[in-house]
Amino acid sequence: MTLDALVSKYRFETEIYVSRPTMPPLERFHESLEEIWRSRWLTNGGAFHQRFEKALGVYLGMPHVNLFCNGTIALLVALQALRVTSGEVITTPFTFPATPHVLHWNEVSPVFCDIDPLSFNLDPAKIESLVTPKTVAILPVHVFGNPCDVDAIQGIADKYGLKVIYDGAHAFGVRVRGRSIAAWGDMTMLSFHATKLFTTVEGGALVSSSERLKTRIDFLKNFGIADQETVVAPGINGKMNELQSAWGLLQLETIEKEIATRRELTELYRSRLEGTKGLTLGTETLGVDRNYAYFPVLVDGKRFGMDRDRLFEVLKLFNVFARKYFHPLCSHFSTYRSLPSGSPDRLPVAERVAREILCLPIYGTLEPEHVARICDIVRSLAQSSPAR
Numbered sequence: 001m002t003l004d005a006l007v008s009k010y011r012f013e014t015e016i017y018v019s020r021p022t023m024p025p026l027e028r029f030h031e032s033l034e035e036i037w038r039s040r041w042l043t044n045g046g047a048f049h050q051r052f053e054k055a056l057g058v059y060l061g062m063p064h065v066n067l068f069c070n071g072t073i074a075l076l077v078a079l080q081a082l083r084v085t086s087g088e089v090i091t092t093p094f095t096f097p098a099t100p101h102v103l104h105w106n107e108v109s110p111v112f113c114d115i116d117p118l119s120f121n122l123d124p125a126k127i128e129s130l131v132t133p134k135t136v137a138i139l140p141v142h143v144f145g146n147p148c149d150v151d152a153i154q155g156i157a158d159k160y161g162l163k164v165i166y167d168g169a170h171a172f173g174v175r176v177r178g179r180s181i182a183a184w185g186d187m188t189m190l191s192f193h194a195t196k197l198f199t200t201v202e203g204g205a206l207v208s209s210s211e212r213l214k215t216r217i218d219f220l221k222n223f224g225i226a227d228q229e230t231v232v233a234p235g236i237n238g239k240m241n242e243l244q245s246a247w248g249l250l251q252l253e254t255i256e257k258e259i260a261t262r263r264e265l266t267e268l269y270r271s272r273l274e275g276t277k278g279l280t281l282g283t284e285t286l287g288v289d290r291n292y293a294y295f296p297v298l299v300d301g302k303r304f305g306m307d308r309d310r311l312f313e314v315l316k317l318f319n320v321f322a323r324k325y326f327h328p329l330c331s332h333f334s335t336y337r338s339l340p341s342g343s344p345d346r347l348p349v350a351e352r353v354a355r356e357i358l359c360l361p362i363y364g365t366l367e368p369e370h371v372a373r374i375c376d377i378v379r380s381l382a383q384s385s386p387a388r
């Protein structure tokens, strides 16, 4: 079949984006708004903030949680709280720009380390050779909610006395051997941005390993203010407001259903795309409760018949808007390009994955028929296109 014929057969009437938030029931949010209108308490640790912070801790099974206005400020504050404010931090180039940027803002040099070809996370076997006397911490990312090799990373951190701060922006609700993924490392950042699995419109949280750290973060996210006349640290404004907190409380009620729905859609994708020549699908890891936040595939251009960039463009003709998460690598940005660790020959796996990765649409309100149709499209494109 020609491309034109495929397009007229399979094209969606309306755009299918890579992600779409599942909205809380409007009348429930309206009830929360009425409460906020009555109290006129809009931010600064109000009733909704207190309720949400507590409920989130219970959901995660982690007692030390701080809510934030967004995940980036949370990560910025995490480094401040752990005094990671000079030297070098080993991190991944295969991430969202916020990850290396928070290092830059804290006057720390990122040192890019290559990734594992299956999990897309920092490859622990490659971390150790990058440790220098200047290294102060490791900042790994649980990419697409796949847990990093947390035991190996902790082993290296213990050996060299390094802090471990996880960017868990993708990892909400993920559990390893029955425990929250946020139980590993000194701190874990969660993002509640509108594109994420769990959202408060904008928002985020830090999960830390001690009450002492939580208290320090409470000061740092509120200008360092201890009371009306005492400022104990050079803090910032990282507070989550009452509307976001109210939204978050409602999201908590439906998050398990959201994950279950995405799991079904993931299984559908897998069953329909398995065996497509040139496509590599993710795998399940033993002992991990995944969150199914993303559906990434690797496109081997030669075997699939068209490369990732072409597939990305052609899918748009069908009104399917996939995303190249994460392309280009952060090591290619002008800010980081001159770093020796960012040179492409030192990051062969990350370079290839960034070239081949494509995230297909997945979200709780996506219909199974839509997933089936996206799979039909991808499979027909694989078959129809001449090898290049």
Ligand SMILES: *Cc1c(COP(=O)(O)O)cnc(C)c1O
Binding pocket: 070, 071, 072, 073, 095, 096, 098, 099, 141, 167, 169, 170, 191, 192, 193, 202, 203, 204
């Ligand atoms: C979304 C995201 C962030 C930033 O979170 P915000 O809440 O948008 O500030 C950081 N790291 C990764 C990996 C992300 O995907």
